[in-house]
Amino acid sequence: MKEILEKFGLTGELYGGFDGEWFGNGDILESYSPIDGSLIGRIRQADGDDYERIVKSAEKAFEVWRSVPAPKRGLLIRALGDKLREHKDDLGALVSLEMGKIIAEGKGEVQEMIDICDFAVGLSRQLYGLTMKSEREEHLMMEQWHPLGIVGTISAFNFPVAVWSWNIALSVVCGNSNIWKPSSKTPLTAIACTKLAEEVCREMDVDPAILSLLVGRGRDVGEKMLLDRRIRLISATGSCSMGYRVGRIVGERLGKTILELGGNNAIIVTPDADMEMALRAILFGAIGTTGQRCTSTRRIIVHKSIKQTLVDRLISAYKQVRIGDPLDPNTIMGPMVDTGAVDDMMNAIKLINEQGGKILYGGDHLDNPGGCYVTPCIAEAKNEMQIVQEETFAPILYIIEYEDFDEALRLHNDVRQGLSSSIFTNNFLEAHKFLSEAGSDCGIANVNIGTSGAEIGGAFGGEKETGGGRESGSDSWKIYMRRQTNTLNFAKELILAQGIKFGE
Numbered sequence: 001m002k003e004i005l006e007k008f009g010l011t012g013e014l015y016g017g018f019d020g021e022w023f024g025n026g027d028i029l030e031s032y033s034p035i036d037g038s039l040i041g042r043i044r045q046a047d048g049d050d051y052e053r054i055v056k057s058a059e060k061a062f063e064v065w066r067s068v069p070a071p072k073r074g075l076l077i078r079a080l081g082d083k084l085r086e087h088k089d090d091l092g093a094l095v096s097l098e099m100g101k102i103i104a105e106g107k108g109e110v111q112e113m114i115d116i117c118d119f120a121v122g123l124s125r126q127l128y129g130l131t132m133k134s135e136r137e138e139h140l141m142m143e144q145w146h147p148l149g150i151v152g153t154i155s156a157f158n159f160p161v162a163v164w165s166w167n168i169a170l171s172v173v174c175g176n177s178n179i180w181k182p183s184s185k186t187p188l189t190a191i192a193c194t195k196l197a198e199e200v201c202r203e204m205d206v207d208p209a210i211l212s213l214l215v216g217r218g219r220d221v222g223e224k225m226l227l228d229r230r231i232r233l234i235s236a237t238g239s240c241s242m243g244y245r246v247g248r249i250v251g252e253r254l255g256k257t258i259l260e261l262g263g264n265n266a267i268i269v270t271p272d273a274d275m276e277m278a279l280r281a282i283l284f285g286a287i288g289t290t291g292q293r294c295t296s297t298r299r300i301i302v303h304k305s306i307k308q309t310l311v312d313r314l315i316s317a318y319k320q321v322r323i324g325d326p327l328d329p330n331t332i333m334g335p336m337v338d339t340g341a342v343d344d345m346m347n348a349i350k351l352i353n354e355q356g357g358k359i360l361y362g363g364d365h366l367d368n369p370g371g372c373y374v375t376p377c378i379a380e381a382k383n384e385m386q387i388v389q390e391e392t393f394a395p396i397l398y399i400i401e402y403e404d405f406d407e408a409l410r411l412h413n414d415v416r417q418g419l420s421s422s423i424f425t426n427n428f429l430e431a432h433k434f435l436s437e438a439g440s441d442c443g444i445a446n447v448n449i450g451t452s453g454a455e456i457g458g459a460f461g462g463e464k465e466t467g468g469g470r471e472s473g474s475d476s477w478k479i480y481m482r483r484q485t486n487t488l489n490f491a492k493e494l495i496l497a498q499g500i501k502f503g504e
């Protein structure tokens with residue numbers, strides 16, 4: 001543990017504010033590892049005055065950065081990608097140490113950071129606008145995409161490094177300066193990433209304030225970001241309750257938002273499914289990251305005729321899940337992020353029983369140092385149960401049975417969230433219906449692939465209470481820029497649109 005922390009200089013009292021220099025005048029935040037509950041870091045957080053300093057530095061940095069040609073901005077992100085390649089294993093281990101996901105997933109998360117950097121480098125030469133034919137003679141119409149200003153990223157604990165990179169890789173090539181407020185559960189990984197970004201900026205003679213850090217309380221400095229008109233876009237990843245607040249406060253000042261909120265993701269398993277493939281996808285989706293992915297599989301909607309076979313096979317697979325130290329490469333499921341998350345899971349198990357569900361497997365709190373280890377749970381349930389309708393951020397999998405396919409689709413969509421979805425079937429008609437306008441209502445819909453583990457090339461995000469935001473691939477970059485429509489008159493007279501003759 002000590003060795004990983006030393007590699008990133010994360011020892012002694014650290015500062016949570018960064019604008020080119022490290023500083024902080026707020027309270028001390030302590031970071032504990034869920035592996036054994038040990039204290040792994042002490043950070044002096046940023047307070048209100050520090051916040052003001054960080055925003056001012058970001059404003060100043062933006063004035064220079066916005067005029068650097070976009071392909072040159074891409075070179076900075078290329079160098080950041082290379083730096084991440086160099087530190088992939090160590091940063092992946094730090095993610096495991098502070099957040100608890102297994103080392104393979106920790107490294108996978110850093111790989112996602114590298115992938116989005118590669119994507120953004122290409123993008124830096126493709127920030128295309130359109131040209132349009134004008135209705136007026138000797139006129140040119142076109143649109144340009146300009147940098148936005150300061151972009152604020154508020155991130156969740158469960159992807160403590162990737163969410164930052166999805167946002168900043170695009171935002172930096174788009175010409176913005178950035179302020180990152182990470183989750184208070186994962187400040188060390190945020191400091192490590194910012195240190196790597198600082199190194200890259202210094203090597204390339206770029207003001208590091210374009211990648212500032214603000215470790216502080218959500219309700220304190222986080223709220224300041226929401227209210228601050230100087231922050232043109234807030235990209236917020238987290239729970240739906242947080243998203244409602246962010247949407248309302250930023251909306252009141254007509255600021256832009258990307259909201260990436262909770263999911264309640266289901267897999268439909270039909271009688272035509274390849275059972276082996278479905279089982280592997282369910283296992284990864286439900287247990288991966290100890291059920292703490294926004295795209296974790298939470299509901300299985302399975303045809304009555306195959307339900308018992310699926311449940312029996314799932315239980316036997318669950319029995320073989322190796323639970324333990326996430327840094328041990330043999331571990332399949334690490335701890336939950338903290339004891340509060342374990343309490344939420346235990347409370348949900350109680351409610352499943354009270355609301356008429358039945359625990360089929362697991363759901364126990366294990367007696368390990370640190371207190372964050374649980375057994376994954378499978379429960380028989382009805383879709384309409386209140387607890388099933390909510391996202392419990394834990395490895396609880398609900399088994400819901402259906403009889404006809406339209407009923408499966410109805411059950412699938414009958415939740416408030418709309419992030420990721422999947423169907424396992426080799427029936428062409430079912431697969432197409434699932435992807436049609438009458439099928440899944442989610443932002444992500446997959447056939448014969450589980451709900452989690454998206455690639456960065458597609459736009460990532462969800463509908464309904466998931467917030468409607470999109471980040472990462474496709475044309476998600478557009479929200480990090482402002483669109484400007486230009487009309488240029490090269491005629492020797494002033495011609496009005498719509499044929500209007502004014503004062504003639």
Ligand code: NAD
Binds near residue numbers: 226293466
């Ligand atoms: P959370 O809502 O508790 O916190 C998320 C972030 O919001 C933290 O940085 C927190 O400090 C900040 N925050 C909280 N209140 C704030 C306020 N009033 N003003 C400003 N910032 C505030 O979420 P969490 O427990 O860290 O993460 C788990 C949740 O995130 C789950 O619901 C999960 O589904 C969701 N998530 C969604 C996606 C997605 O892309 N859709 C990705 C990852 C996680």
